[in-house]
Amino acid sequence: MLMGAAITGWGVALPSRELRNDxxxxxxPVTAKWIRDRTGIEMRRIxxxxxxxSSLAITAGHAALTRAGVEPDDLDLVIVATSTPDYQLPATAPLVQAALGAEKAGAFDTNAACxxxxxxxxxxxxxxxxxxxxxILFCASDLLSRVSDYTDPSSCVLFGDGAxxxxxxxVDGESRLGPFVLRSDGSGAxxxxxxxxxxxxxxxxxxxxxxxxxxxxxSVNEIVERAGMKLDEIDLVVAHQANARIVEAVGQRLGLRPDQVALNIARLGNTSAASIPLALAQASDEGDLENGDHVIITAFGAGFVWGAALVRWGAPIDGQNELVLAGEMNV
Known part of the structure; x- marks a missing residue:
């Protein structure tokens, strides 16, 4: 029998402090308007x-497990994507695994920046x-405020924290994740x-x-071609929320309708690896992403490393064609 993978639940975590442009x-040496005009950001969580x-990943991970109806003891793996780990050694994922009580799970970190x-x-x-x-429980958690120079307006105005x-x-049948395009160019490091x-x-x-x-x-064009689809068949494109101008430029270059492009950077800033799951969560809560929708996620980060993937949103209920999703996000 053909076996695939699907996202069956998700969760988010945001620090309580809000840092507004003013x-x-x-x-x-800049104004709040200067920041907003150049980045599309009005505030970020710090x-x-x-x-x-690890603490943000634990909170988000617990919510995802609860909403998926999965017990920690049933997990085979815990993966954490982060550029701001708790320690250089050990990895952050084992800390999350232990805190959640996933006693049978392996754990490792992955670092592909944004x-x-x-x-x-x-x-x-x-x-x-x-x-x-x-x-598998997969968490993306970054605290870029910890590596931001708050005397440098070219970078510090961009970043926020979250998971x-x-x-x-x-799941039975074809995977709801993929195809994937993964690329890199270390000459731009x-x-x-x-x-x-x-x-x-x-x-x-x-x-x-x-x-x-x-x-x-x-990358988005390559994914559409590989999937044998057309861009107008894609319900939502969720790009890494690096800067509103970047996200808007990607949408314009691809000829996408505004309603096809997720944009939530105004209140969260650039949260690095966490930006795509945070944007997916908000899109689902606001009705811009529904069960069964075809979503393309795309990202670009330090390295440089980039790519895209097609995701069928939701997971099949056994024996039915319906989809099930769980999750809630308040921004």
Whole structure:
């Protein structure tokens, strides 16, 4: 029997503190309007001293498990995508595994920067397809405020903190995840980096913008071609929420309708690997994403690493053609 993978539940976690543009601009040589006009961001969530990549992942992961109806003890794997781990060693995923009580699960981290959710989803799909796992908890959690230089308006105005998690399970029939396009070009590593010995992220914004728009647009077109579909058959494109101008430029280059493009960066900022699951959650809550919809996710991150994937939203109920989803997000 053909076996595939599907997202059966999800959860999110956001720090309680809101940092608005007017407050941020007080210590910068720019105005709140300057920030909004160039990024589309009005506010972002900022982690407090009690927050960490693991704590946010634990909260989001618990919500995802509850809504999927999966017990922690039933998990085969816990995967965490993060660029801001609690420690250099050990990985963050075992901390999440232990806190949730997933005693039978293996655990590992993956780091593809802002493309972390896309790359981790591909890993989870492959692990299920190979028979290695049946149930996987995949969390994407980043606290980029911890590596932001708040004297540098070219970068610090972009970033916020948050986490999103999904439960991925084996299902009968074709996989609802994929095809995937995964690409990289390490020649651009110096354009978006955290140098050794420097605690802060450094970025060449204009070149990153140009490359991000081009790479994500090409990846979406490649996914549509591989899937044998047309762009007007895609219900929603969820791009990494790097900057509203980047997301809008991708939509325009692809000729998408505004209602086909998810955009939630105004209140959350760029949350790195967490941005796509957070955007999926909000789109579902607001009715922009419904059970059975065809979604393309696409991302571009430091490395550079980028790509896209087709996702059929929801999971089949046994013996039926209906779909089931669970989740709730308040922003």
């Amino acid at each position: 407050e941020l601009a007080e210590s910068l 982690a407090g001293p009690e927050d960490s990549a 493309s972390g959710f896309l790359y981790g989803l591909a890993q989870a799909d492959g692990l299920i397809a190979s028979g290695t796992a049946r149930k 999103g998690a999904v439960v991925i399970e084996r 110096g354009l978006l980096r955290i140098p050794s010995g420097d605690p802060f992220l450094r970025m060449e914004g204009r070149e990153v913008y140009r490359r991000a728009v081009d790479a994500m647009s090409r």
